[in-house]
Amino acid sequence: MRGLDGHLTGRRIAVARLNRPDIRFLVPPELPAVLAGAVVLGFRRRGKFMLMRLDSGYSVLIHLGMSGRMLLDAPAALHEHLSIETEEGGRVGFVDPRRFGVLDLLRTVDEDGHKMLAGMGPEPLGNEFSAPVLAAKLKGKGTAIKVALLDQRIVAGIGNIYASEALFRAGISPTRAAGKVSRSRIEALVQSIRETLIEAIAAGGSSLRDYVQPSGELGYFQHAWKVYGRTGEACEKCPGEPVCAGIKCITQGGRSTFYCARTQK
DNA sequence: AACCGCGCCTGTTCGC
DNA sequence: TGCGAACAGGCGCGGT
Numbered sequence: 001m002r003g004l005d006g007h008l009t010g011r012r013i014a015v016a017r018l019n020r021p022d023i024r025f026l027v028p029p030e031l032p033a034v035l036a037g038a039v040v041l042g043f044r045r046r047g048k049f050m051l052m053r054l055d056s057g058y059s060v061l062i063h064l065g066m067s068g069r070m071l072l073d074a075p076a077a078l079h080e081h082l083s084i085e086t087e088e089g090g091r092v093g094f095v096d097p098r099r100f101g102v103l104d105l106l107r108t109v110d111e112d113g114h115k116m117l118a119g120m121g122p123e124p125l126g127n128e129f130s131a132p133v134l135a136a137k138l139k140g141k142g143t144a145i146k147v148a149l150l151d152q153r154i155v156a157g158i159g160n161i162y163a164s165e166a167l168f169r170a171g172i173s174p175t176r177a178a179g180k181v182s183r184s185r186i187e188a189l190v191q192s193i194r195e196t197l198i199e200a201i202a203a204g205g206s207s208l209r210d211y212v213q214p215s216g217e218l219g220y221f222q223h224a225w226k227v228y229g230r231t232g233e234a235c236e237k238c239p240g241e242p243v244c245a246g247i248k249c250i251t252q253g254g255r256s257t258f259y260c261a262r263t264q265k
Numbered sequence: 266a267a268c269c270g271c272g273c274c275t276g277t278t279c280g281c
Numbered sequence: 282t283g284c285g286a287a288c289a290g291g292c293g294c295g296g297t
Contacts, residue, residue: 024273024292048291066290067275079275098274100291116292143268152292160290254270255290269297279287 001043001050004092007072008040008052011086019081023096024065027082028105034058035084047120047156049102051111059108061116065100121155124193129155131187138178138186145181146174147253149193158193161228162200164258166192168227168235173264174250174257199224227258235260 016035018027028034038054045051050062064070071077071093082094082103094103106114121137122129137154138145148154149163158166167174169192172185181189203224226236231249237260238244244262251257 063291065274065292096274097276098290100274102292141267147268150291253268256288267297269295271295272293274290277288279285281284281286 001045003072004070005043007090007092008086009042011088011090012039013037013084014087015085017083023081023099023101023103025102027103031103031105034105046117047152049117053108057108059106059111061102061104061106061114063102065096065098067098068096068101071095119153121153124155124157124197131190134190135183135186138181141178143178144175144252145172145178146257148178160255162196164228165226166196168259168264169196171263171265174252174259227260230258235263237263
């Protein structure tokens, strides 16, 4: 988003092209016409969504899904669903091969009322996210804590990889009922979520194991994964522990979860 | 209301 | 070696 900000904020869009009518959902057909001639005022993030504000009073809602990227000044690529050119000659391409992404148009004043943002939980790196807040959200829930962490209404922005990573760091079993996680463990979890996200962001994020960019480069955080994708390995908390069976992989809610049964309770 | 599981999509990897 | 099946991810939705 920093790159987009430097590239587009304060610039006037000359041309926008929509190369297919839908991505995950139908894209508003008027999007290119709304973008053309508009000045980009700035970007903000909410959970896994980005919002690009325009001087016309519109905002563009953007979700990268799992394989989406914003290419800056790159030649038109396969699966480039939207392209934007500024009057200065800058180019941005929205590329999303698997099309789990979202592009939508809304009025800036209605941003938080958008269907996909309404009811979203606190930002994990913001002041409004704390142990008491998380405890209140988890109270009485029978759902497994791992599944609850993926629920964007509980806390915003956590995906499948970071849910496993944060639970490992906090020493919490992914299968424990969300409402039965002790107060002290919730405090550890809040810290772990923050640490995991901060480290991941600093490392440039994670790339999918099976998705290599055209340049061949991946994000770097996957090298720092402590449990995700490490089935059978000894975790870093169990060096040479004879009673440790190694990192296990289970399925919860149709998604894989990785954890260490010895240290996560 | 809470909760579960499916479907969407494509490139990569796995197993026969 | 080649081919199809399985898999990965986020999120809405339909069913219980």
